[in-house]
Amino acid sequence: MSPLLITVTELANQIKHQPDTLCLVDCRAKLQFPDWGREQYLHGHIPGAQFADLERDLSGPIIAGKTGRHPLPTPAALASFFADIGISPTTQVVAYDDAGGAYACHLWWQLRWLGHDQCRILDGGLPAWVAAGQPLESGPVARQRAPFIGALRAGLTVTADELLQVDGLLQTETKRIVIDARGPARYAGKEEPIDPVAGHIPGALNLPFSGNLTADGHFLPATALRQRFADAGVTGTGSSATGSSENVVAYCGSGVTACHNIFAMALAGLPPAKLYPGSWSEWITDPSRPIARTN
DSSP states (O other): TTTEEHHHHHHHHHHHHGGGGEEEEOOOOOOTTTTTHHHHHOOOOOOOOOOOOOOTSSSSOOOOOTTTTSOOOOOOHHHHHHHHHHHHHTTTEEOOOOSSSTTTTHHHHHHHTTTTOOOETTTTTHHHHHHHTTTOBBOOOOOOOOOOOOOOOOOOOOHHHHHHSSSSTTTTTOOOOEOOSHHHHHHTSSSOOSSOOOOOOTTTTEEGGGGBBBBBSSOOOHHHHHHHHHHHHHOOOOOTSSTTTEEEEESSSSSTTTTHHHHHHHHHOOOOEEESHHHHHHHHSTTTTTBOOOO
């Protein structure tokens, strides 16, 4: 198993034998039902898990006409939340959800953004835990604040203005690849159940995050993931390699499921892509930004 993933068996053993080294984080969410994740967490969660609220804990304030639906929190606010739920510099974080890692990978990326690399995703998530006959507990879990030390990593994100530049940050013979993690119908502009404008960023490729998973919600093997991204043109590493994953930008509707593709690239052994945090919901706040649709 990759050091980025943890199996149900491995997690159960760690909870049993080394609980003090661990911070479990339940990341369940539904975009159109803000309170759903917390309600599900209180109803039943992996014993000892804290809850990370996508809207309240992992997103900053929305500014109408300027930000997307889930803007990044300030580093200080995010670091304070991580400290509140008990993450110290030596803590092993395990994140899970019930959506194939769609939300857990967002937490993984945010921890990495603040310099904390000790985070693993529960492969198969809560469904795999339940299917294995492992226990759940209900109600909140008492918090024990820890001295989280965040060290913001520069260069992991891009802005809309950078995406609009013809040459941008990546010049000479290098090629920027922009990957859209949403489903095909939203990418094509045939439907848009969440945002007021349909379509995609011109030139972007569609790699739905669900394609990183098996039918039962586990991550594909690294070789299969590597081939998936190679088929999209991500074939090399290094600053001068055309199609290098260092030149890839990931986005989605609001900067959440894009992190799933970034995680999958890391799982495949590729340097992680950069994240466009505002994603489509921010892109469309400025009517001068171009929009593409496909038939």
